[in-house]
Amino acid sequence: MRTFRNIKKKQIESRHMLFILSAVCVLAIFFSLVFNINGGPLKTIAGYVFVPMQQGINNTGAWIFDKANDFRTLSDVLKENEELQAQVDELQKLLTDSKLSQYELENLRELLALDEKYPSYEKVAASVIAKDSGNWFSTFTINRGSEDGIEAGMNVIAGSGLVGIVTDVGPNYAKVRSIIDDSSNVSAMIATTGDNFNVSGNLQSMNESMVISFSGLKDEDDQVKVGDPVVTSYVSDQYQQGILIGYISSIEKNSNNLTKTGTITPVVDFEHLEDVLVITKLKETGE
Amino acid sequence: MLRKIVLFIIISICFVLQTTTFQFFSFANISPNLLIIVVSAFGFMRGKREGMYIGFFCGLLMDIFFGHYLGVYALLYMYVGYINGFFQKRFYPEDIKLPLVLIGGSDLLVNLFIYIFMFLFRSRFDFGYYLLAIIIPELVYTMVITIFLYFILLKVNQKLEAYEKRRSIKFDL
Numbered sequence: 001m002r003t004f005r006n007i008k009k010k011q012i013e014s015r016h017m018l019f020i021l022s023a024v025c026v027l028a029i030f031f032s033l034v035f036n037i038n039g040g041p042l043k044t045i046a047g048y049v050f051v052p053m054q055q056g057i058n059n060t061g062a063w064i065f066d067k068a069n070d071f072r073t074l075s076d077v078l079k080e081n082e083e084l085q086a087q088v089d090e091l092q093k094l095l096t097d098s099k100l101s102q103y104e105l106e107n108l109r110e111l112l113a114l115d116e117k118y119p120s121y122e123k124v125a126a127s128v129i130a131k132d133s134g135n136w137f138s139t140f141t142i143n144r145g146s147e148d149g150i151e152a153g154m155n156v157i158a159g160s161g162l163v164g165i166v167t168d169v170g171p172n173y174a175k176v177r178s179i180i181d182d183s184s185n186v187s188a189m190i191a192t193t194g195d196n197f198n199v200s201g202n203l204q205s206m207n208e209s210m211v212i213s214f215s216g217l218k219d220e221d222d223q224v225k226v227g228d229p230v231v232t233s234y235v236s237d238q239y240q241q242g243i244l245i246g247y248i249s250s251i252e253k254n255s256n257n258l259t260k261t262g263t264i265t266p267v268v269d270f271e272h273l274e275d276v277l278v279i280t281k282l283k284e285t286g287e
Numbered sequence: 288m289l290r291k292i293v294l295f296i297i298i299s300i301c302f303v304l305q306t307t308t309f310q311f312f313s314f315a316n317i318s319p320n321l322l323i324i325v326v327s328a329f330g331f332m333r334g335k336r337e338g339m340y341i342g343f344f345c346g347l348l349m350d351i352f353f354g355h356y357l358g359v360y361a362l363l364y365m366y367v368g369y370i371n372g373f374f375q376k377r378f379y380p381e382d383i384k385l386p387l388v389l390i391g392g393s394d395l396l397v398n399l400f401i402y403i404f405m406f407l408f409r410s411r412f413d414f415g416y417y418l419l420a421i422i423i424p425e426l427v428y429t430m431v432i433t434i435f436l437y438f439i440l441l442k443v444n445q446k447l448e449a450y451e452k453r454r455s456i457k458f459d460l
Contacts, residue, residue: 014336018369021343025365028358037357046351050303058307130306132353135317135421136401139353175352182406183355203406204413207316207420 047145047170054130055143062274121240123157123277124148129173136203138181142276145172149280153238158276161244161267162186162232166278174278179245180206180270187236188214188245191229195219199230199245199264211249211263219260224251230264240283290447294329294341297443301325302348317421319428320394321436322349326364327393328386328440330371331378342368355405363400367393380445386437387430394429398422 031037126144144150146169156163156176164178179186184201197217205211217224228248232239244267251262301321309318322345330338346364350357371389378385402417411417 014334014339014369014372017336018339018365021339021365022362025343025358025362028361029356032356032358042347043351046348050299050348050352053299053303054307057303060308064308130303130352133302133305133318133322133349134320134353134401135425136398136405137353137355141352170351173352182411183409204411204416204420 043168043170047172051129051141051143051170051173054141058129121279121281124150124280125275126150126174126278127275128273137183138178138201138203138206138270139167140176140178140273141173142176142278143173144278145170145174147171150174150278151282153282155238155240155243155279155283156276157243157279158268158273161246162239163268163270163273163276165238176276178270178273180212180266186239186245187233188230189233190217190224190248191231191242191244193219193223193228195224196233196235197259205263209263211265212246213261213263214248215259215261217251217260217262218258219251224248224260226250236283238283240279240281289450293443293447297440298322298325298341298345298348302345306352314428315424317424317428319432320397320425321429321432322364323367323394323397324390324429324433324436325440326368327371327390328437329444330368331374331386331389332441332444333372334375335369335372338368338370338372339365340368342366359404363397367397380441383434383437387433390433390437391426391430394426395422398425 124144126142126148128140129143131140132138142156150166150169152166152169154166156166162179164176164181164184166174167177168175177184179199179201181201182203186199187196188199189196195217197214199212199214202211202213205213214230226248230245230248232241232243232245234241246264246266246268249263249265251260253260301324305318305321309321326338326342326345329341342364343361346359346361347357349360349364354360371393374385374389398421402414402422406417407414
């Protein structure tokens with residue numbers, strides 16, 4: 001019986017199987033390109049199997065990382081500690097009072113500013129559970145999915161600025177493409193002058209100097225300066241209007257003398273992204 | 288059956304570790320590619336068929352969670368597993384040189400393909416930069432991890448093969 005089964009199994013040769021599976025892959029790529037169908041039930045299964053594992057490991061991993069970091073800095077800190085202790089004592093009394101009041105002030109200011117910036121958006125809090133396994137793209141998954149009301153196309157923010165956009169949802173997770181991803185494009189504008197232009201993620205500039213690039217800025221009167229805030233534009237069909245992206249860090253005139261390109265420093269710290277907010281309102285495109 | 292379960296566990300562990308813990312321990316934003324080690328190692332240890340299936344499964348996982356289009360990584364990893372299967376005849380467990388070369392070569396191949404199809408086609412022409420900043424560091428990091436992971440995979444495979452042999456003898460009696 002067993003030998004018979006073995007013979008039967010060998011009838012599909014591995015190169016034929018390779019051919020069949022290749023065809024399946026090509027079809028899948030075609031379907032997700034043309035009809036935007038991505039997995040369907042596969043996502044559900046994968047989500048329920050892997051998301052809990054990732055979440056568990058993630059918590060442990062974060063803990064170990066923290067401990068390792070503590071250990072590394074411990075010896076340095078001990079040395080410094082002695083020297084500084086004397087100074088600290090003197091200054092502490094003076095500092096405590098003023099610091100406390102300033103902290104309170106800053107917090108209140110920040111809250112006020114944030115509330116004014118994004119007044120009407122309903123948000124869902126989520127945490128990052130896994131990051132792209134390769135080194136080429138900056139996508140990650142969060143622990144909220146269609147069961148929590150997340151849909152593809154929703155904007156993701158963290159603290160004070162734009163993180164990215166939900167590109168795909170499973171039942172209990174969602175895939176987010178960050179704005180620093182090499183294939184990301186955002187319609188943006190300068191908050192002060194209202195000039196529209198395009199912000200695109202760039203792996204190279206992000207790796208080298210933690211900036212992303214922009215292009216197509218029309219600025220004939222040279223009004224835009226380094227340090228100007230950049231927000232999402234009202235013309236974008238994907239992003240809600242007025243979410244802070246970052247600040248201009250360099251501007252260059254193009255050879256055609258009409259438009260400018262340059263770089264933007266994002267406000268969000270993508271290296272240490274843990275908690276994000278998903279805006280549960282989709283951009284209305286008037287279709 | 289046992290082999291399938293064990294393989295599923297190995298792939299799960301590697302995938303979960305790669306997407307979580309190793310992202311914390313990445314050097315200069317580079318993390319190693321554990322899945323390519325698994326795909327390549329089982330390819331040359333077990334042959335084309337198993338390499339192909341494992342590659343397909345690993346690629347599919349990456350597609351579902353991180354891919355732009357479903358099927359791209361599945362296709363790529365499947366061929367990596369299949370090609371590694373050709374070296375099964377030259378594979379000796381004690382010798383780590385061939386595994387290192389094959390796993391390194393697989394990692395290089397995958398990244399070159401990703402660069403060509405997902406970066407070059409979007410007119411990112413600075414290949415030198417991507418080679419030095421992404422491809423080579425990932426290669427080195429992956430090779431370092433290979434030295435540890437390969438022996439674990441080898442032991443697991445040997446245990447599995449011994450178990451399968453015992454079972455088939457039992458059946459024949």
